[in-house]
Amino acid sequence: MQYFGILETKYEEIFLTSSFMYFNKEDEVISSKELKQLIKTNKDRKKNIAATIFLYNPIVTPVGFDSNKYLLEQNFDQFGEYIELKCETYITTFKQAMKEKFEGKLVEIKNLFNLVEENIDASQLLMKFNADLETYNSAQNTEFDRDIMYLDAQNIIPAGKFVFFAWGEKINPKEFPYINDYAKLIYERTVQMGKKVAFVYKKEKTLQGSIELMQFASPTQYSKYKHAISHSIKKSFETIPPIPVAYE
Numbered sequence: 001m002q003y004f005g006i007l008e009t010k011y012e013e014i015f016l017t018s019s020f021m022y023f024n025k026e027d028e029v030i031s032s033k034e035l036k037q038l039i040k041t042n043k044d045r046k047k048n049i050a051a052t053i054f055l056y057n058p059i060v061t062p063v064g065f066d067s068n069k070y071l072l073e074q075n076f077d078q079f080g081e082y083i084e085l086k087c088e089t090y091i092t093t094f095k096q097a098m099k100e101k102f103e104g105k106l107v108e109i110k111n112l113f114n115l116v117e118e119n120i121d122a123s124q125l126l127m128k129f130n131a132d133l134e135t136y137n138s139a140q141n142t143e144f145d146r147d148i149m150y151l152d153a154q155n156i157i158p159a160g161k162f163v164f165f166a167w168g169e170k171i172n173p174k175e176f177p178y179i180n181d182y183a184k185l186i187y188e189r190t191v192q193m194g195k196k197v198a199f200v201y202k203k204e205k206t207l208q209g210s211i212e213l214m215q216f217a218s219p220t221q222y223s224k225y226k227h228a229i230s231h232s233i234k235k236s237f238e239t240i241p242p243i244p245v246a247y248e
Contacts, residue, residue, distance in 0.1 A: 051160035
C-alpha cells in the first residue's frame with residue numbers, strides 16, 4: 001500500500017489538506033503523477049475511490065524525512081503538491097484491515113482538523129478550535145485558516161460507497177459544543193446521502209450512545225484499549241461494506 005497527501009504550511013504550522021491510501025496490485029508501485037490521474041475528474045474519482053475514512057487529525061511524515069524531527073527544519077519544499085507519505089502509526093491498522101479487499105482502489109482520508117500535531121487534544125488548542133468553529137460560518141476571521149484547517153461540513157460529499165468514522169472518543173459536547181456540532185453535521189450529512197456507515201465503539205457505551213456522543217474509537221488512542229480497538233477495526237472490515245463493531 002502507498003499513502004499520498006498534500007501538505008501546506010502557514011504561520012509555522014503544517015496542515016495535511018488531502019490524502020489517499022492506494023492499495024497496490026501485485027508488484028505495482030505508482031507515482032504521485034499517476035495518483036493524480038486516478039482522481040483527475042469526477043468520473044475518475046467515482047470509479048477509483050472506494051471509501052472515505054474520517055480521522056481526528058493527521059500525524060504524517062513525507063517519505064525520506066525524519067518522523068521525529070520538525071518538518072520545517074528539514075528543508076522540505078514540496079508544499080501544495082501530492083507527495084508520498086510514510087505508512088506508519090494509525091495508517092498501518094487500516095492497511096492491515098483493508099489490503100485484501102481493495103486492490104487497485106483508493107481510500108480517501110479526511111480529518112476533522114488538518115493540523116499535523118501529535119498533542120492536538122490539549123484543552124488550550126481545543127478551545128481555539130471551538131471558538132473558530134463558532135465563527136466559521138460568519139464573516140468573521142478564524143484563527144486558523146478555514147480553508148486549510150477545517151472541512152466544509154455543510155457541503156461535504158464523502159467519496160466512495162461507505163464511510164468509516166474513527167475520529168476518537170474525546171469529543172465533549174458540553175465542554176466544546178461547536179466542535180461537537182461540526183462533527184455531528186459531517187456524520188448526519190453522510191447518513192443523509194445514503195452512505196453506509198461503520199465505526200468501532202466501546203461496548204458499554206452502546207452503538208446508539210456512541211452516535212449520540214459522536215465518539216468513534218480511533219487506532220491513535222494511546223490507552224489500554226489500543227489493541228482491542230485495532231482488532232475490532234479489522235473485524236469491522238471482514239465484510240464489505242464494513243459494519244459497526246464493539247470493543248471491550
